[in-house]
Amino acid sequence: AQTVTQSQPEMSVQEAETVTLSCTYDTSESDYYLFWYKQPPSRQMILVIRQEAYKQQNATENRFSVNFQKAAKSFSLKISDSQLGDAAMYFCAYRSAGTASKLTFGTGTRLQVTL
Amino acid sequence: GAGVSQSPSNKVTEKGKDVELRCDPISGHTALYWYRQSLGQGLEFLIYFQGNSAPDKSGLPSDRFSAERTGGSVSTLTIQRTQQEDSAVYLCASSLGALPHNEQFFGPGTRLTVL
Numbered sequence: 706a707q708t709v710t711q712s713q714p715e716m717s718v719q720e721a722e723t724v725t726l727s728c729t730y731d732t733s734e735s736d737y738y739l740f741w742y743k744q745p746p747s748r749q750m751i752l753v754i755r756q757e758a759y760k761q762q763n764a765t766e767n768r769f770s771v772n773f774q775k776a777a778k779s780f781s782l783k784i785s786d787s788q789l790g791d792a793a794m795y796f797c798a799y800r801s802a803g804t805a806s807k808l809t810f811g812t813g814t815r816l817q818v819t820l
Numbered sequence: 821g822a823g824v825s826q827s828p829s830n831k832v833t834e835k836g837k838d839v840e841l842r843c844d845p846i847s848g849h850t851a852l853y854w855y856r857q858s859l860g861q862g863l864e865f866l867i868y869f870q871g872n873s874a875p876d877k878s879g880l881p882s883d884r885f886s887a888e889r890t891g892g893s894v895s896t897l898t899i900q901r902t903q904q905e906d907s908a909v910y911l912c913a914s915s916l917g918a919l920p921h922n923e924q925f926f927g928p929g930t931r932l933t934v935l
Contacts, residue, residue, distance in 0.1 A: 709862070711862075737920075738920045738921070747928060748909060748911075748928050748929045748931075749926055749927070749928045749929070750863075750911065750913070750926035751926075752923055752924075755923075757921075796862055796863065798863075800920045801920065802920050803920070806918075806920055807853065807865040807868060807876065807879070808853075808855075808863070808865065808924065809865070810855075810862035810863040810864075811862050812860070812861055812862045813862055
């Protein structure tokens with residue numbers, strides 16, 4: 706079974722600064738997808754960024770980018786130019802490349818953004 | 821509707837009572853997922869529907885939990901004889917298909933409190 710570990714329960718960043726959230730995972734599969742989701746107080750999970758394991762290039766979405774290290778099974782999220790609206794819980798998730806596969810989530814990192 | 825909706829938003833019940841939680845997926849989405857988020861934990865997969873059938877029920881924690889989906893649309897998660905450990909946020913997600921690149925769109929969840 707796959708597992709996802711987020712070792713940082715809480716992180717804090719000043720507005721306009723950069724922060725990196727860590728995620729490691731364990732799998733014996735060679736093809737899979739990795740995700741970062743944001744969960745604001747409204748509880749609705751929002752997809753931030755997605756990485757396909759067979760792609761070597763790190764995914765980027767505006768101020769959000771990932772550092773995907775397949776051999777190390779590491780998938781960190783970098784948020785640049787942090788904004789107050791980035792404050793939320795962030796979850797790392799894994800999904801097998803087969804059909805009908807579920808998401809496996811880490812326990813989350815609470816990000817605080819300070820002025 | 822524009823997104824996944826869930827009802828009720830909050831539910832308080834007494835131990836031993838049955839509860840029904842409803843999920844309305846995005847129109848046209850054939851895949852539907854239920855997840856549970858306990859306090860301080862990540863999301864835990866419960867069950868997956870493709871159309872009206874449930875190929876993967878592996879996450880249901882006990883036989884007190886059941887779910888159905890009718891007309892390939894609305895889904896209901898039923899918890900019988902609720903226990904205090906059932907207290908959690910129950911999230912529903914839908915996607916256009918079940919392939920891993922099909923994004924799962926989440927609803928706002930139902931917060932269940934069992935007294």
